[in-house]
Amino acid sequence: MGKTITTYLIDGDPKGTQYVFISNSLCKMYIIPRPNRAILDDREELQKPALYILLGEDDNAKPKAYIGETENFRERVKDHESKKTFWQRALVFVAKDENITKADVQYLEHRAIADAKEANTFVLNENKQIPKAPNLPEYQRNTMDEFFDDIKFLATFTGCNIFETAEAVQEGCIFYIKSRSCDAKGIYNATDFTVLRGSILAPDSVPSLGKWREKRDKLIAEYASMKDGKLVLESDKAFSSPSTAADFCTGSSNNGWTKWKNKDGETLDAVYRK
Numbered sequence: 001m002g003k004t005i006t007t008y009l010i011d012g013d014p015k016g017t018q019y020v021f022i023s024n025s026l027c028k029m030y031i032i033p034r035p036n037r038a039i040l041d042d043r044e045e046l047q048k049p050a051l052y053i054l055l056g057e058d059d060n061a062k063p064k065a066y067i068g069e070t071e072n073f074r075e076r077v078k079d080h081e082s083k084k085t086f087w088q089r090a091l092v093f094v095a096k097d098e099n100i101t102k103a104d105v106q107y108l109e110h111r112a113i114a115d116a117k118e119a120n121t122f123v124l125n126e127n128k129q130i131p132k133a134p135n136l137p138e139y140q141r142n143t144m145d146e147f148f149d150d151i152k153f154l155a156t157f158t159g160c161n162i163f164e165t166a167e168a169v170q171e172g173c174i175f176y177i178k179s180r181s182c183d184a185k186g187i188y189n190a191t192d193f194t195v196l197r198g199s200i201l202a203p204d205s206v207p208s209l210g211k212w213r214e215k216r217d218k219l220i221a222e223y224a225s226m227k228d229g230k231l232v233l234e235s236d237k238a239f240s241s242p243s244t245a246a247d248f249c250t251g252s253s254n255n256g257w258t259k260w261k262n263k264d265g266e267t268l269d270a271v272y273r274k
Contacts, residue, residue, distance in 0.1 A: 003153075004022070005020060005023075006022075007020045015033070017030070017031065017032050017033065017036045018030070018031050019031070021096055022150055025096070026096055026143075026147055027093055028096040029151070030043075030090075030091070031089060034087060034088050034090070037090075045095075046074055046094065047072045047073070047075075049070070049094075049102055049104065051068075051093045051109055052076075053112070053155070054066040054089075055091065056088040057088070058123070061215075061221075061222045064086050064122060064123040065124060067113050070105070091154075091158065091160065093147075103136060106131065107141065109131055110130065111145075112163070119161075120236075121236065122162050123222075151163075175260035177250065177260050180250045181200070182200060184196075184199035185198075185199055186199070188268060192238040193239050193242040193260075194245075197233055197236050198233065199233040201231045201248070201249055201251070202249065202251040203231045208252070209251065209252060213251075216251065241256060256268065257273065
């Protein structure tokens, strides 16, 4: 089923401040680069209850995020200026046509942190606990569940995969690789190749992997752990190409288009390029 998405560039800059919403939906998402936060003084709806996600990076290989709720994002972000220095842009989710309450955004925060921790694609070390969900009436909880579905969709639409897991795919779409003690699986789409959680990775890298070895070691330190003597990927990890994904899994150089094969033994190249 199709969706109509409206994106408005407030300052005319595709990398600047904008808002995005789905037609016939209650949810509206603001994308606010940190240098552009002066807009908070001009937009009344950014001074009302909201769920927000601060996005950025630190010394980790994984991107970093902080998820919070507030009754007034303009005032709340002032407190974050000195305490959360990592963030470079904020996603702020507000109600498009009517107000939502403090309890509503507390429920959204509960859902968001739980799902983001399950996906494990971002460092969330400043969201140490999953907050308890407030006791909403059933009809309002259903409304907020629909609101949260839109939050996840809009976050993904803007390129933020903080809630994404790739496990719910059909078996026929999964590709496998077995080499050098590696037993991994993944899926391919138009933008990347995602290695799925639970994949077993080669514990070391061959010398010919060159400079990529250091980056691979850093990714493994953050995304994988030893379990029963095997190096296991703990969260889905997307790569820009099938070959990079194969190199990561095997610790050696590969042509990912021929290395990844489906359950029938067909290569990724045969399925998608021939």
